[in-house]
Amino acid sequence: MVELIKLKSDDMPKLPRHAKLRYDEARKKWIINAPERVFELDEIAAEIMQMIDGNLSINQIVDKLANKFENAPKEQISKDVIIMLQSLADKGFVIK
Amino acid sequence: MKQKNSKMECKNSSYITPEKKSKMLIPYAVLCELTHRCPLSCPYCSNPVQLEMKSNEVSTEIWKKALTEAVKLGILQAHFSGGEPTARKDLEVLINHAAKEGLYTNLITSGVLVNEERLKKLYDSGLDHVQISIQDTDPENSEKIAGFKGHNKKLEVCKLVRKVGLPLTINSVMHRQNLHNLKSMIELAVELDAERLEVAQVQYYGWALKNQTAFLPTRKQLDNATKVVEEARIKYKGILAIDYVVPDYYAKKPKSCMGGWGRQFLNITPAGKVLPCHAAESLTFLDFENIKEKPLSWIWEHSQSFNRFRGTDWMPEPCRSCDRREIDWGGCRCQAFALTGNADAADPACEFSPYRNVLEEPLSKAGTDTPKFIYRKF
Numbered sequence: 001m002v003e004l005i006k007l008k009s010d011d012m013p014k015l016p017r018h019a020k021l022r023y024d025e026a027r028k029k030w031i032i033n034a035p036e037r038v039f040e041l042d043e044i045a046a047e048i049m050q051m052i053d054g055n056l057s058i059n060q061i062v063d064k065l066a067n068k069f070e071n072a073p074k075e076q077i078s079k080d081v082i083i084m085l086q087s088l089a090d091k092g093f094v095i096k
Numbered sequence: 097m098k099q100k101n102s103k104m105e106c107k108n109s110s111y112i113t114p115e116k117k118s119k120m121l122i123p124y125a126v127l128c129e130l131t132h133r134c135p136l137s138c139p140y141c142s143n144p145v146q147l148e149m150k151s152n153e154v155s156t157e158i159w160k161k162a163l164t165e166a167v168k169l170g171i172l173q174a175h176f177s178g179g180e181p182t183a184r185k186d187l188e189v190l191i192n193h194a195a196k197e198g199l200y201t202n203l204i205t206s207g208v209l210v211n212e213e214r215l216k217k218l219y220d221s222g223l224d225h226v227q228i229s230i231q232d233t234d235p236e237n238s239e240k241i242a243g244f245k246g247h248n249k250k251l252e253v254c255k256l257v258r259k260v261g262l263p264l265t266i267n268s269v270m271h272r273q274n275l276h277n278l279k280s281m282i283e284l285a286v287e288l289d290a291e292r293l294e295v296a297q298v299q300y301y302g303w304a305l306k307n308q309t310a311f312l313p314t315r316k317q318l319d320n321a322t323k324v325v326e327e328a329r330i331k332y333k334g335i336l337a338i339d340y341v342v343p344d345y346y347a348k349k350p351k352s353c354m355g356g357w358g359r360q361f362l363n364i365t366p367a368g369k370v371l372p373c374h375a376a377e378s379l380t381f382l383d384f385e386n387i388k389e390k391p392l393s394w395i396w397e398h399s400q401s402f403n404r405f406r407g408t409d410w411m412p413e414p415c416r417s418c419d420r421r422e423i424d425w426g427g428c429r430c431q432a433f434a435l436t437g438n439a440d441a442a443d444p445a446c447e448f449s450p451y452r453n454v455l456e457e458p459l460s461k462a463g464t465d466t467p468k469f470i471y472r473k474f
Contacts, residue, residue, distance in 0.1 A: 026170025033200035
């Protein structure tokens with residue numbers, strides 16, 4: 001049986017096999033294909049999802065984002081990243 | 097982030113952005129009905145009453161061409177359905193082609209024709225997801241509904257799907273004769289390690305309309321089912337996603353059928369006809385184009401059938417001035433036509449429909465009589 005995941009900042013999240021990230025030429029957007037669902041990603045979500053490959057921890061992802069978006073406070077980035085990934089984990093589209 | 101439901105079934109969808117209205121819409125999914133052949137004969141089958149014979153089925157090459165065209169059109173997901181799609185020997189070839197083109201592939205099957213070896217082949221071909229139908233948790237009733245002795249085989253195949261590493265959705269069409277087992281169906285889905293359970297409602301056209309009195313649940317059954325689902329969604333959060341909508345006969349608002357006619361989906365029949373929804377052939381006054389003769393993009397953009405109920409211009413009142421006209425898109429055209437004889441009418445499932453009273457008779461019969469099934473057959 002699948003376990004309910006509670007993501008922590010040192011976890012290394014990734015997509016399960018049934019969720020596939022790709023760039024969609026027709027819509028000019030990053031999307032995640034999942035069973036009977038399509039998630040259209042905004043710019044930030046696309047940045048994050050491209051980094052979750054099972055090799056980077058949430059902390060490392062936040063560091064990378066903090067370097068890129070210098071104006072945003074790191075605590076806020078960290079909070080936003082965890083909320084976004086957890087909402088996908090709750091639906092079974094992010095695992096660790 | 098925006099979540100889109102790419103289901104071909106009718107359900108509420110909130111995908112409308114003003115800037116998209118002015119330009120051509122990009123479809124999300126294609127439902128490839130590879131064949132009408134099926135060992136099961138479920139009395140609510142969504143296939144048309146007039147089934148296509150094997151000799152009319154589209155060739156492998158034409159299907160491959162259609163899938164390539166689907167990708168160019170911006171389609172993201174291909175659902176392989178039927179009939180029973182595994183009855184086609186070229187299923188692996190088609191899935192492999194779709195996967196290589198970048199489509200997300202979903203197999204919608206009864207499961208009864210496959211074994212572990214075939215599932216491994218499908219996995220290796222690039223299959224992303226499997227959906228298996230289960231008619232009831234009570235084996236005897238399950239086989240009575242399906243008109244086929246295959247309940248245990250289905251359970252076995254569900255386990256094999258997980259064993260070979262594929263994600264699983266259980267699809268259960270629920271109705272008056274199995275709704276009392278909804279709780280055990282949810283438990284079964286968890287036990288089988290499914291990610292999703294689709295609690296589908298019988299849609300009353302075609303075969304199902306012939307069997308309406310046998311299937312239409314009572315209000316009491318539905319209220320109970322809704323409670324069961326609400327509790328299970330909390331209990332199995334993150335473990336099992338449950339899709340469930342109240343059937344439209346008991347709703348105040350119609351379903352946003354296909355997310356709007358010609359807005360998100362295409363359906364290709366075994367004979368190659370391209371439809372805005374799988375039931376559209378019941379609209380007998382429409383002519384449908386064929387992938388053997390026209391490119392998919394032309395059919396999507398220019399065909400009379402796709403443009404007939406696209407957008408809101410076709411709508412009469414009360415839909416035309418309704419503030420939900422771009423939410424539910426007038427409801428279901430096939431249902432309006434089947435129940436009123438007028439395909440432009442507001443869906444009788446809408447509380448504002450002048451035809452709402454046509455639902456009174458079937459609803460008054462719900463739970464009173466259990467006529468024998470009229471099974472789907474050629």
